[in-house]
């Protein structure tokens with residue numbers, strides 16, 4: 001590390017000089033009138049192309065499932081048996097513990113919480129919406145749309161800090177065991193959005209051992225990145241449902257995932273998994289919402305992967321080949337342009353869709369503004385925290401997958417310059 005470059009150790013005069021120089025560089029880049037987007041974790045076109053086999057003749061015109069179900073007709077609320085067999089291993093559950101949903105796991109999450117608000121769970125004394133106040137724990141930084149569900153449905157959020165091996169379990173245990181208004185928690189346990197970390201075995205076991213005061217407390221385990229490894233040396237997540245069975249608390253666990261970032265982000269399949277008891281309960285409630293999800297799409301997926309889970313895994317390796325260079329580009333630029341100056345920190349993720357950047361405290365909003373003025377859109381600062389409020393104003397979610405590498409490089413140039421300028425401004429007060 002070049003100690004002489006550490007911004008935080010520079011004198012005022014030196015910082016003023018540096019600021020002038022950075023402002024000049026910034027104005028030059030701003031004058032280029034760039035229009036770049038690093039705001040959302042979307043697959044790029046080449047990734048979508050990988051699944052075009054699903055739309056080819058002999059796949060998309062099939063209507064009979066291998067077991068003889070006419071997929072054009074009503075029925076089969078929980079999904080085709082072959083679809084359940086094919087996708088249950090993503091969440092490590094049995095075919096009796098999963099329902100294949102529509103094209104978005106977010107919808108399954110929203111529906112599960114909103115049904116709880118209207119109808120409650122089997123253990124509930126009354127529907128969640130009938131309480132004066134209910135609350136969810138929200139490990140943060142986290143997925144903004146989880147927080148959006150709470151906000152939309154009037155659920156108060158309590159921020160819990162994320163550590164390097166998962167959320168602060170001491171805090172979670174203390175809160176859930178002493179406050180019966182806490183009814184749920186959002187978790188992204190593997191390659192978390194945005195931190196990119198995977199919960200340790202100990203954290204998963206502590207989740208399975210929680211003793212919530214609310215008897216209808218649920219863990220919303222959103223394993224969106226379960227198979228989204230960038231490297232052979234992938235993170236391994238302990239199976240929460242298995243662990244919870246050991247403690248008899250399997251009804252506390254509700255898992256989600258989807259093929260949004262496996263096949264098509266707008267036309268994939270979603271999954272909800274839980275104890276057999278919960279799945280039966282969900283099916284009963286869901287049968288009032290739909291007669292069945294889109295079985296033709298399930299069939300396309302089964303045909304495309306030839307019904308074999310290992311084909312999904314080799315398909316994911318092709319995704320990794322496309323997006324790995326983008327992650328490595330971001331990390332290379334951060335290592336070169338930010339690390340020597342000690343004005344930010346980040347973790348190298350081994351999978352998922354994001355790199356989580358923490359600036360000096362009080363700089364994230366300003367970095368977002370500077371980027372925007374220079375034509376680079378980032379996820380709005382604060383979005384990774386409940387109510388859009390990052391208490392330290394320092395977290396920025398970098399989503400490198402969508403732009404092609406040359407565009408990503410340009411966007412990163414703007415980003416690091418904005419980080420430097422915002423940091424110097426902050427240090428100068």
Ligand SMILES: Cc1ncc(COP(=O)(O)O)c(C=O)c1O
Nearest residue numbers: 104105106143188193224258260
């Ligand atoms: C953690 C997490 N869950 C869910 C989703 C959305 O999944 P789906 O497309 O299945 O609704 C995303 C998308 O970015 C995500 O990051």
